[in-house]
Amino acid sequence: NAGVTQTPKFRVLKTGQSMTLLCAQDMNHEYMYWYRQDPGMGLRLIHYSVGEGTTAKGEVPDGYNVSRLKKQNFLLGLESAAPSQTSVYFCASTFDPYEQYFGPGTRLTVT
Amino acid sequence: AQSVTQPDIHITVSEGASLELRCNYSYGATPYLFWYVQSPGQGLQLLLKYFSGDTLVQGIKGFEAEFKRSQSSFNLRKPSVHWSDAAEYFCAVAASSYNTDKLIFGTGTRLQVFP
Numbered sequence: 001n002a003g004v005t006q007t008p009k010f011r012v013l014k015t016g017q018s019m020t021l022l023c024a025q026d027m028n029h030e031y032m033y034w035y036r037q038d039p040g041m042g043l044r045l046i047h048y049s050v051g052e053g054t055t056a057k058g059e060v061p062d063g064y065n066v067s068r069l070k071k072q073n074f075l076l077g078l079e080s081a082a083p084s085q086t087s088v089y090f091c092a093s094t095f096d097p098y099e100q101y102f103g104p105g106t107r108l109t110v111t
Numbered sequence: 112a113q114s115v116t117q118p119d120i121h122i123t124v125s126e127g128a129s130l131e132l133r134c135n136y137s138y139g140a141t142p143y144l145f146w147y148v149q150s151p152g153q154g155l156q157l158l159l160k161y162f163s164g165d166t167l168v169q170g171i172k173g174f175e176a177e178f179k180r181s182q183s184s185f186n187l188r189k190p191s192v193h194w195s196d197a198a199e200y201f202c203a204v205a206a207s208s209y210n211t212d213k214l215i216f217g218t219g220t221r222l223q224v225f226p
Contacts, residue, residue: 004154040218041218042201042218042219045213045214058213090154092154092155098160098162098205099157100155100214102154104152105152
């Protein structure tokens with residue numbers, strides 16, 4: 001039982017490049033979330049999903065897209081990376097909205 | 112709009128001393144409140160949660176928190192801090208009573224523990 005895993009752990013992109021972050025959970029959770037964490041700003045919700053095939057916008061969705069084709073996976077895409085997207089990205093999942101289980105994070109740098 | 116304020120960005124305590132981390136929330140109805148801890152380089156882990164009932168809730172690692180509606184506060188406490196408690200602590204509130212599938216996080220308090 002691995003819990004919530006995130007791939008990759010680190011990535012450096014050049015401005016304008018694209019990439020996809022993968023979140024996988026093996027707990028059969030319905031809800032999944034993508035956050036970004038920036039110094040002094042806590043965690044901000046980017047997008048989330050309340051079940052397979054569903055997605056919804058969070059607080060800071062611009063510049064990101066997501067897909068939840070399979071229940072266990074939640075993908076976060078950056079179509080054209082910008083330096084403002086340099087951050088640590090966390091995925092979380094839960095079977096109800098209350099106790100979210102977090103992955104270890106992906107540190108992304110956009111130069 | 113719902114919000115969470117953690118007034119202390121950084122707190123330093125000596126090992127064995129007591130600890131209180133402050134959290135104030137803005138919420139129109141009965142809030143669902145949470146404390147999470149983030150160790151360096153790790154994701155967040157739930158310490159404790161409050162939904163209703165007893166206003167003093169116990170969590171893991173010897174932490175407790177008290178819900179005070181009159182003060183809109185949910186402060187985290189520990190009677191004796193251990194060096195391993197050094198981490199960042201986040202308070203969170205459910206986005207709304209009809210939209211509890213999202214959490215709003217505070218900006219965090221970094222705890223440093225001196226031996």
